[in-house]
Amino acid sequence: MKELHSPVLLSEVLAYLEPHPGEKYLDLTAGYGGHASKILDVTRQFKSSCLIDRDEFAIKYLKNKFPPDLKTINQDFYSAVLQLLECGKTFDIILADFGVSSPQLDESERGFSFKNEGPLDMRMDKKQDLTADKIINHASERELAEIFIKYGEEKPGRAKMLAKEIVHHRPLKTTKELADIILKKSRYSKTHPATKIFQAVRIVVNDELGEIEKTLPLLPKLLNKNGRLGIITFHSLEDRLVKNFFKEASSHGEESELSIITKKPIVAEKSEIVINPRARSAKLRVAKRN
Numbered sequence: 001m002k003e004l005h006s007p008v009l010l011s012e013v014l015a016y017l018e019p020h021p022g023e024k025y026l027d028l029t030a031g032y033g034g035h036a037s038k039i040l041d042v043t044r045q046f047k048s049s050c051l052i053d054r055d056e057f058a059i060k061y062l063k064n065k066f067p068p069d070l071k072t073i074n075q076d077f078y079s080a081v082l083q084l085l086e087c088g089k090t091f092d093i094i095l096a097d098f099g100v101s102s103p104q105l106d107e108s109e110r111g112f113s114f115k116n117e118g119p120l121d122m123r124m125d126k127k128q129d130l131t132a133d134k135i136i137n138h139a140s141e142r143e144l145a146e147i148f149i150k151y152g153e154e155k156p157g158r159a160k161m162l163a164k165e166i167v168h169h170r171p172l173k174t175t176k177e178l179a180d181i182i183l184k185k186s187r188y189s190k191t192h193p194a195t196k197i198f199q200a201v202r203i204v205v206n207d208e209l210g211e212i213e214k215t216l217p218l219l220p221k222l223l224n225k226n227g228r229l230g231i232i233t234f235h236s237l238e239d240r241l242v243k244n245f246f247k248e249a250s251s252h253g254e255e256s257e258l259s260i261i262t263k264k265p266i267v268a269e270k271s272e273i274v275i276n277p278r279a280r281s282a283k284l285r286v287a288k289r290n
Helices: 010-017 034-043 056-065 077-086 102-106 132-138 141-152 156-169 175-184 195-206 208-222 236-249 270-275 277-281
Strands: 025-027 050-052 071-073 091-097 223-233 258-260 283-289
Touching (some): 010 034, 010 091, 010 223, 010 283, 050 077, 056 071, 077 208, 091 208, 132 141, 132 195, 141 156, 156 175, 175 195, 208 223, 208 236, 223 236, 236 258, 236 283, 270 277
Parallel strands (some): 025 050, 025 091, 050 071
Antiparallel strands (some): 223 283, 258 283
């Protein structure tokens, strides 16, 4: 089956999570199975492993890609983790990759990308009501500025200016319309000026930080003794949550749930960034269950 997505930090994930034959694997954001494929090639433990993704298109792809005895769950990972805890499931390896997958970015109708014209959507779960359209066209100027500052890490002056421009030009229908407004009010740098705004709106649409914050404290309960937990983040807001959680979970001496394996986040080699530019901002942190 043709691979739709190039997983970031793949060799580093394999090196630090150290999969072994027979180990049970849980992927919280399986996407199109890039990491899962390589880990399961080693473990060969399909029946007791599980792949989660809130994107129904990804789940359909995974069902075709892997053996039928591999469990897949089409839910947000917080709800899925609660479900697994209720069932008493535990795993030897848990991985979460919080990035947006290439197919989501490439499919213009999903509305994630400022490079392809599409509707203002950005939903990872197409069944939910909240869309980018509702935020961009119905939030107040003040609310938009707050979103851009908090979740896009834009400077307050610029965030307020862009919010004012967006409100002035409403209604907006497409990602291109939104990106063009931002571009007209920006100096082009090595990253597209719309990057932070699209990130901010996507985070709010999918409650990404809230879901991470609720899920992290539950993960040690799903790990067997000496089980490994790997988390890949793509911006500082996510990485800060993971860093603080690892620090807290490992700070209680012999009572600590986790031991940190990566004292500093692992980043991509230049050779990978050349092939897969989205790896540029990826950071991997790994901890071990005590």
